[in-house]
Amino acid sequence: MKKITFQAVLAVILIAIGVILLLETTGIYDTTHLIKYTPTLFVLFGIYAIIKSKLTNILGPLIIILFFGILQLLILNLITTTVIREWWPLIIVAIGLLILINWLQVSKIKGKETDTIDLFTMLGGHETLNTSNNFKGGNITAILGSVNIDLRDAEIKNPPATINCIVILGGAEIKIPEGWEVKNNITPILGAVEDTRLRTEKQTENKKQEITINGIVLLGGLDIKD
Incomplete structure (x- = not known):
């Protein structure tokens, strides 16, 4: 279920x-x-x-x-x-x-190893560090707030991992390891989606680590970093 x-x-x-x-x-x-x-x-x-x-x-x-x-x-x-x-x-x-x-009560979770995420914030902020060695994806919802998730210590065993993202009048930031391949299916509506990752040779070393990001950004912003 x-x-x-x-x-x-x-x-x-x-x-x-x-x-x-x-x-x-x-x-x-x-x-x-x-x-x-x-x-x-x-x-x-x-x-x-x-x-x-x-x-x-x-x-x-x-x-x-x-x-x-x-x-x-x-x-x-x-x-x-x-x-x-x-x-x-x-x-x-x-x-x-x-x-x-x-x-x-700062909403920061260190070293969380859950394989899936379900982050929601409204009129506030949420920061999460995920260290799962079998990250599968999950959901991010930011309404008049911000969500920051750090996946730089996570791994994907069965690619692709999928994140469904809804940002309305807010912001979201997703940090991923160097070398992960990203399929960006976000639809921005009066908003912005930026991929500011540095392009390095490491991208060819870890091709199996793939993540798909789906969803919409309405009057907000989404930033993908490494």
Whole structure:
């Protein structure tokens, strides 16, 4: 059974919201009673992101939970705009605390040997060093944030390894060993993909080490380095 990834969960949420809105706009079914609970989906996604990251990436998800949680309470009339006007400075305090926590708990994993990756960041940063001797690939998702992965100490036994990358209003950096062959299938949309690797003779020594990078970069950037 395939592992559930951040990209899969986000895709399901977007599809569900799209279907609900489509049923409403086409008049096929009155989904008004469902639309008002849409913010809850993003709250659940934020909770999932925190659990999935094992508390290593909490800034972005907690901001999502905070924003959409307040929005949901307003829609359900559980709080009023008057309450928001009186207590809104607490939102600034909460964001400040989250930034402080994120600074104290730097999202950097050293020497991780997992064969696959599933990195997600929103409104934050994530740095990972992977040292697997059988790297297979995985997923990178950066929304209003940055993901940096260092594969220079990793090896690929069964090439090609495949990384699926989605970058929206953010950035990603992938560092690979000299000599790895890269198949770049990234589609940039108002964004940029740069391969800044140095070309050396070492590229001919390790031809079996191949990696394929798929995905999209929307209003962001992806940099491939060695």
